[in-house]
Amino acid sequence: MFETIRYDVKDGVAWLYLNRPDKLNAFVAQMNREIKDAVKAASADDEVRCIVMIGEGRAFCSGQDLSEVDENMDHGQVLRDHYGPMVKQIRQCEKPIVAAVNGVAAGAGFSLALACDFRLVSEKASFVNAFVHVGLIPDSGNLYFLAQLVGQAKAAELSILGEKVPAAEAVDIGLANRMIPAETFEEEVSTFAARLAVMPTKAIGLIKRSLKAASVLSFEDYLELEAQGQRTAGLTADHREGVEAFMQKRKPVFSGK
Known part of the structure; x- marks a missing residue:
């Protein structure tokens, strides 16, 4: 290839x-x-x-x-x-x-x-x-x-x-x-x-996106981007798995989704 x-x-x-x-x-x-x-x-x-x-x-x-x-x-x-x-x-x-x-x-x-x-x-x-x-x-x-x-x-x-x-x-x-x-x-x-x-891949992507934006956005605009990103992260399977693992006192198994 x-x-x-x-x-x-x-x-x-x-x-x-x-x-x-x-x-x-x-x-x-x-x-x-x-x-x-x-x-x-x-x-x-x-x-x-x-x-x-x-x-x-x-x-x-x-x-x-x-x-x-x-x-x-x-x-x-x-x-x-x-x-x-x-x-x-x-x-x-x-x-x-x-x-x-x-x-x-x-x-x-x-x-x-x-x-x-x-x-x-x-x-x-x-x-x-x-x-x-x-x-x-x-x-x-x-x-x-x-x-x-x-x-x-x-x-x-x-x-x-x-x-x-x-x-x-x-x-x-x-x-x-x-x-x-x-x-x-x-x-x-x-x-x-x-x-x-084996980490939550979608969250990592959102962190990368936020880091890139932080140097060019105003603080107010960054906070809005942060809120949008956190909403997206909160809807992922990995977030659900992380919360369940915490409540069950076990290590999370993230799928990257």
């Missing part, structure tokens, strides 16, 4: 492997399309309740494959045609998405990780906002997400200086959620994803 990625579904988790290890999983246009299509498929699949993105080999994603770049390229149109649709599909997904950053995440690979809900990093991982080193600005939503995570001043520092951020520092500044030893990385990512896959 795919050539530049590998897509597997197991126990409610869709694993999306960036699969160009000989190129440090650098982006080509086909990979943009295939990531978009895979996330769309996972979003529509009721069996999938969590998505994990991870790189094959020693990198997460090194950014754009520069062999596809030429001096006549309209970089803005490339974003409109390839990167923008990919990132929009990721952000539209109401299931939790984990970036399992197993190695370097540079340039648009950094942006890909930023677009996800969680960033779990191997102790060998690093982030580099490398665009400035080739005379470009961070793209694929990079600064939109980065400033929200680390603040304007730190986002400016990371983007203008373009320095490498090691895994431990990424956790310290709020760029990553947690650091994991390299030898147990995929095992611990799998455990984290499995935890998400």
